[in-house]
Amino acid sequence: MRELVIEVVLIASMMVIYQGIRHLADGQMGVAFRHADWIWEVERALRLPSEAMIQHWALSWGATARLANLYYVGVHFPGTIAAMVWLWVRHRPDYLRMRTEMAVLTGAALFVHVIFPLAPPRLVSGFGMVDTMISTGPSAYPDSSTAGVANQFAAMPSLHVGWALLVAIAVIRVTSSRWRWLALAHPALTVSVVVITANHYWLDGIVAAILLMGAIHLVSLRAKYAAGLPGQPLPSFSRVLL
Template sequence: MNGIAVRRALREFVLVAVLFLAYKLGRVLVDGHVTEAMNNASAVWNFERALHLPSEAGLQQTLLGHEWWVRLANCFYAYVHFPATAAALVWMYVRRPDTYLWMRRTLALLTAFALVIHALFPLAPPRMLSAVGIVDTGRLFGPSVYGSPASDTLSNQYAAMPSLHVGWAVVVALALMSTTAGWRRWLWLAHPAITLAVVVVTGNHYWLDAIAVLGLLGVVCALVPRMTPAASVVIPAQRLAPAGVSRTPSSRPRR
């Protein structure tokens, strides 16, 4: 790898690192808005019930009797989100630079817009609404990602809407789908689907958080230049000639 390639890779690493740090340090945007975040949580919960959306509490209760599955969901929430996104970015940077550029721009713009919404609309996650029957599965069974909201200075626990867990998972899936041929591309949709189930079951997000991020992602995709279509086999203009036979005009047999 030459010096130019090394500098370019370091520059991209710094850009992506800044993106991740901005996500993690967004707590400063909601200092002093805890009461507002809890009031918004009650409003979102009641709005979902008015829309007759499935109850997050009901879904969680069906799984609480299966401790192994709950622990698995907690592990997915704790250990898959960032590593999966980082791995996809590295893969695209090495193998699909055009798709990497689209992915990086989309993640950056989606995160920036989301941080603005987090500041304007602080929202406590469902796990803080003990009155509706939802528990914090991370604290109950482990592993727990967050500390006490009062002392946690490393993450923004009042930024439920929109769900960047779901949003980033969708971006990863779209990027991988664009570089996968055939029916197998649709298998990548399992990542955001599982992510959505996990964030709801663990009490970290509402259904509306996922709906909101999908709408926001639609806006972002309209602003970011489209990625290169899925890679496919390039078909030559002329079929490959048998060995020893040239297809150039000068090689045509004379009459």
């Protein structure tokens, strides 16, 4: 019970810190839109598919916008929490590992959010993309671009993509069934959804994946160091706290 209380306090603290730090990027709308133009140009230089083209094709199917919005709003937090609860109950050491990796990833993402505010494509009229959250709903954001918990100018990196990929990796690590690879459908769908809803650019997801790989590596190194020998299990609960 004590461990559960500590975990709840840790996660709640992360949310409070996120809420506080996000305000550091408030008032940087001009910079966020300039960064958006730069990201768009870089993606075209890299010959990545146009998000606008993908969105227009997807929205030609009548129910796509609402389904994408529902997935964006309804799966991100509930899906992550469900995975963490399952790991807590069935695979405690792997829960601790995932939680620590998530904390490192989120911390790194917040740092990027502050130093590189970025307007999502749905807010940039020049990109020709539809804001499906306004046109169809439901929306994850309030009417004001600076209200609420989420920072709408923190598109880079995409924590939707980063957390979805972490959930899939955590499931694959702890299960042996050949069906475990189906967990990769979650990050694949998330990438599709964040583009269709015009909430993120391709590079937002790519950077999130890179940061996640770094977080996994750092946590692995710390676990090996704390355990004393390479290849040992993760240390006890008290030794994996950040």
